[in-house]
Amino acid sequence: MKTQSGIKGIWQGTILVAVSLFAGLTQAAGLLTPSDGSLPALEIRNHQVDVVIEDGYAITTVEQVFVNPHALDLEAQYSFPVPAHGTVVELTVWIDGQPVTGEVLERKKAQQLYEEEKAAGRDAGITEKDSYKTFETRVSPVRAGQDTRVRLVYLQPAEVDTGIGRYVYPLEEGGVDEAKLAFWTANDQVTGQFSFDLRIKSAYPVEAVRLPDQPQAIIQPKADGEWSVHLANRAPATGDLTSQEIQEDLSVATQIPTAANASVFTLDRDLVVYWRHKAGLPGSVDLVTHKLAGSQRGTFMMVVTPGDDLKPIQEGKDWVFVVDVSGSMQDKYATLVDGVQRALQKMRTEDRFRIVLFNSHSWELTSGFVSATPEMVTHYSNALLGIDPNHSTNMYAGLDQGLKSLEADRTSALVLVTDGVANVGEIRQRRFIELINKKDIRLFTFVLGNSANRPLLEMLARESNGFAVNVSNSDDIVGQLLAAASKVTHEALHGVKIEIGGIKTADLTPGKIGSLYRGQQLVVFGHYWGEGMADVRLTGRISGVDKFYQTRFSFPAVATENPEIERLWAYARVEEALQEINDFGEDADLKQVIVDLGIEYGLVTDYTAMVVVRDEVFDARGIKRNNRARLAVEQAAQQQRAQRPVVSRRVDSQQPMYSSSRARHSSG
Numbered sequence: 001m002k003t004q005s006g007i008k009g010i011w012q013g014t015i016l017v018a019v020s021l022f023a024g025l026t027q028a029a030g031l032l033t034p035s036d037g038s039l040p041a042l043e044i045r046n047h048q049v050d051v052v053i054e055d056g057y058a059i060t061t062v063e064q065v066f067v068n069p070h071a072l073d074l075e076a077q078y079s080f081p082v083p084a085h086g087t088v089v090e091l092t093v094w095i096d097g098q099p100v101t102g103e104v105l106e107r108k109k110a111q112q113l114y115e116e117e118k119a120a121g122r123d124a125g126i127t128e129k130d131s132y133k134t135f136e137t138r139v140s141p142v143r144a145g146q147d148t149r150v151r152l153v154y155l156q157p158a159e160v161d162t163g164i165g166r167y168v169y170p171l172e173e174g175g176v177d178e179a180k181l182a183f184w185t186a187n188d189q190v191t192g193q194f195s196f197d198l199r200i201k202s203a204y205p206v207e208a209v210r211l212p213d214q215p216q217a218i219i220q221p222k223a224d225g226e227w228s229v230h231l232a233n234r235a236p237a238t239g240d241l242t243s244q245e246i247q248e249d250l251s252v253a254t255q256i257p258t259a260a261n262a263s264v265f266t267l268d269r270d271l272v273v274y275w276r277h278k279a280g281l282p283g284s285v286d287l288v289t290h291k292l293a294g295s296q297r298g299t300f301m302m303v304v305t306p307g308d309d310l311k312p313i314q315e316g317k318d319w320v321f322v323v324d325v326s327g328s329m330q331d332k333y334a335t336l337v338d339g340v341q342r343a344l345q346k347m348r349t350e351d352r353f354r355i356v357l358f359n360s361h362s363w364e365l366t367s368g369f370v371s372a373t374p375e376m377v378t379h380y381s382n383a384l385l386g387i388d389p390n391h392s393t394n395m396y397a398g399l400d401q402g403l404k405s406l407e408a409d410r411t412s413a414l415v416l417v418t419d420g421v422a423n424v425g426e427i428r429q430r431r432f433i434e435l436i437n438k439k440d441i442r443l444f445t446f447v448l449g450n451s452a453n454r455p456l457l458e459m460l461a462r463e464s465n466g467f468a469v470n471v472s473n474s475d476d477i478v479g480q481l482l483a484a485a486s487k488v489t490h491e492a493l494h495g496v497k498i499e500i501g502g503i504k505t506a507d508l509t510p511g512k513i514g515s516l517y518r519g520q521q522l523v524v525f526g527h528y529w530g531e532g533m534a535d536v537r538l539t540g541r542i543s544g545v546d547k548f549y550q551t552r553f554s555f556p557a558v559a560t561e562n563p564e565i566e567r568l569w570a571y572a573r574v575e576e577a578l579q580e581i582n583d584f585g586e587d588a589d590l591k592q593v594i595v596d597l598g599i600e601y602g603l604v605t606d607y608t609a610m611v612v613v614r615d616e617v618f619d620a621r622g623i624k625r626n627n628r629a630r631l632a633v634e635q636a637a638q639q640q641r642a643q644r645p646v647v648s649r650r651v652d653s654q655q656p657m658y659s660s661s662r663a664r665h666s667s668g
Contacts, residue, residue, distance in 0.1 A: 028268035029080035029171045030188035031066065042076050042142060043067040047190045047267065049169060051198040054641065055288045055562055055649055056303050056523070058158040058167055060086075063151045065192075066142050073141035075118065076148065079134045079186065081170035084454070084470040086156035087571045088135055088604040090631055093125040093612045094149040101628045102127070102612040104602050106595050110609035113621070114138070117613050125150065125612035129604050132454045134173060155567055160277065160305065161469075162483060162519030162665040168472050169196065169271040190233070194265035198229040198273055201641075203648035205278045212272055212474060225646045229273055233265040270472040276665075283307030283658025285536065285551055286649040289528075289559040290566055296529050298559065299566045300505075303649075304498075304522040304538060306549075307658030310491040316350030317411040317489070318369060319343075322402035323384070324418035326359040326393040333389050340417070341381040347372035354405075355380055358398030359391040360424055368405065393418070394425035396432065403439050413444075413488050421453050429456055429582055433463050442466040442492075442515070444484050455582045462579070465494060465514040483665060487517040493540040493547065496522070500536050503555050504529040509572040516540065519663035525569040531557035538657070549658060553651035561641060563634050570601035578606060602627035 033041040046065040051058060060083070066076045091102040102125065105113070110126055117124035118140040125139040135152075142148045158167060171188075200206060202225040209227045211217045218230040284305050291298025321340055325333070344353060352369040353376075356362060365383055370376045395418055406412050426432075436443065443466035445457040454470070461468040469484070496513040508526040516522060522538075537550040574597050577590045591607055598608030610627070618625065 028173060028186055028188035028266065030078070030186035030267050032077045032079055033185050033187060039074065040070045041187050042074055043069065043187065044190045044267075045147060045192040047194045047265070049196045049271075051167065051169070051196075052201070052638070052642075053158045053165070053167060053198070054201040055647075056158060056286065056301060057564065057568060058156050059153065059564065059638070060156075060169065061151065061153050063149070065147050065149050066139065067147045067191075068142040068144055071144050073121075073143050075138060075140040076142045078137045078139075078150075079173065081134055081173050082129065082132055083154060083156050083168070083170050085571075085575065086154045087567070087574075088127050088129075088152060088154045088610060089567055089602055090151065090153035090627070091125055091127045091137065091610045091612055092151040093123065093139055095123040095612075095614060099151070100612055100615060101625075101631060102610040103618065103623055103625060103627050104599050104604065104608050104610050105623070106599070107607050107609045110611040113613060113617075114140075114611050117617065122614060122617070123612075126609055127152065127604050128609040129606055131606060132452075135604065155564055155571070157301075157523055157568065159303075159521050159523060161521070162486070162663045163277045163279070163281070164665050165200075165202075165275045165277070167198065167273045168470070168474075170472070171267045171270050172473055188267040190265040190267065194233045196229070196231040196271055200227045200229075200275050201225060201646045202275070202277070203646050203650065204281055206275050207278045208276045210274045210276075212274075213269075214271070223645070227275065231271070233263045270474040272472050272474045279664055280661050282656060283660060283662050284650050285553070285652040285657050287553065287555075287651045288562050288565055288649050289556055290563050291528075291556065291559045293558045293560075298528050298555070299569050300526055300528055300555065301565050301568060302524045302526075302536075304524070304657070305662050306493070306516060306520070306522075307660030308518065308663035309658070309660050310493070310518045310542065310663075312490050313411060315411060316348065316352070317413060318407065319347065319351065319353040319372075320356065320402050320406070320412065320414040321353065322356045322358065322398045322414060322416045322418075324359070324393060324395070324398065325357045325387050325389045327390045328393060328421070329389040329418075333387075334385075337381065337384045340384060340415075341377070343415070344372060344377040344381065347377075349373065353380075354402075355384070356398060356402045357387065358394055358401070359389070360394055362394065362397040362401040364401065392424040393422055395422035396426035396435065399432070400435060403435070406439070411488070416445075422456075429459060430584065432456065432460060433583060436460055436463050444488065445469065455579070459579065459583060462512075462514065467515070467517055467520065483519075486665075487519065490518040491542050492517045493542055496538065496540040498522070498524055498536070498538050500526075500534050502552075503532055503534040505534075507569070507573070509569070509576055511576060519665070525565075525572045527569070528555050531555055536657070551652040551655045551657040553655070561637055561647075563630075563637050567601050567603060567630075570597045571603055571605075573597055574603060574605050600626075602630055 031042050031044060033039060044064060045067045048063045050061045068074050092099045107128065114124050114126040121141065125137065127135060127137045129135055137152065139148055139150055158165060200209065205224055206227055209219050209229060211219065211229055211231065214231055216231065220228050222228055286303040287300060289298055289300045349372065351372045353372055354369050355365040357365055366380060399416060402414050443461045443464040445461040445466065445468035458468040493516040496516050498513065505526050505528045508524060513522065533552060533554050535550065535552050537548060539548045541547060574594050577593050581587060581590055594605050594607045597603065598605045604610050
């Protein structure tokens, strides 16, 4: 990224905003059955989700009961979208009434073990990751006329942007895998009990929590910083269901309510939960650590929430909308056009816009830049509505044309609206990197829809020192665009670096931070040795002028409340290795790094899988129960945290890194 001077100079490069939309043929999470009807379908009797958001990360536990109403034993294959930066850390299958927890092996070894046990008719399960698209869990056998109970747990960071936190339980797959759509159909109906329970525990006061499009959800404040969300398809005769009652329901699957007192729930729409912090909270540094007594090395997660000292940019802007009109966009095209129209209506009279369209090739709807007058906005909004999406997706051609005819002395925002799944023309990720690097640009990526090509779009953001935001179809698309506009129209801190002195640290991730925009948090994972005071310094440039922030705080000798931090660090390292593989091709050393981290820390990755077999099979195969031991430690810590009040993780209170309050969403 070139260094520019002055507010106008820092924005001489193009700012690229990408919005990735669902493909047209969406498929929900659910049990997969061959489309040719060669096998009968299984049923989802129960689906219980329990989420705890605390200390900067979310733990999602999903328990399900699969039912086989047929006269032959069957295999259950359950598919659900990969959560943003989330990894499965537990697969448990109940065998002979007892829970058996899975272990992580190199993927081919895990597949071989599962297939051998399946062929022998013995109970087994496996969870694998299909690249950026889905997690696939198979369990065999679900015996004739019986049910099988399984539990999945996954971890992911939980960041806050401009004072608003956001959690997504992903259910819409997005339908970007044509081969999968052709072969499988998904049974996404929960015929018995569905429940979704989420708890937020925040040391920073929360003033409101919202779950859009779910008016039956029960949202309750418990105490300062504690909130609960409950959603279920069952309406009991008296009072609301408690978490204990829901758990009891799962324990006696045969007694789950029938259609008389429970409605069928369809797993076809993401559940999105927002929480909003109170205004006026300070910029801050939070630290969460894990370090056992007697251990020299500990693991940490440091969350930097900047103060709002990035000033607005006053001059007019140019907007270039590069819109995917391929056949995959049909289902969401009207919503897309509505979002573009609303974005156009928010422009000022000194702003201008262009519209570029692409499917198998690219062309321009406008003739160069036009002024954002009400007449032009209406005219081109109607012209967009008249487009019939069809043909394939040549994303490279659309992006290439959108980057042309830009004026260096004006702030330019390029809004790329696509599912990110390029299937004709240039599709190599490296060539996209080369295209982006031809321009001094910043890419702002909205990844809307599960199973979109998140690695490609996040790569474009990373290479251009921009940012990527995952957006669900259940989100407010227009609100997200306006939040991005807030970042685009303010200064940014570029060339960000973090330095930690006074204590030994290593293995920091991300290795390259890039830029911080208004309202963004910086989350850094790493290892530390020993204990004691550390000097932390964050540096960068605002409008070409050097800027630094610093503070001083202590790293603890012992910390055992958050053992999950080790897995979060490991998966952040895995994602960095996968980025290199996606950019430059598969590398044996990088692949081995991912396998080693996956096995050591119990992570389902592109090269590892989690397999469940009977305890005696684990013993006979000499497979160590490392993940079972790690889960026991984590579950004990989770039980302890559940019993105590909210704990502040802020460490810079005595020497604040920022003198101003944190940024807040302009619309509330």
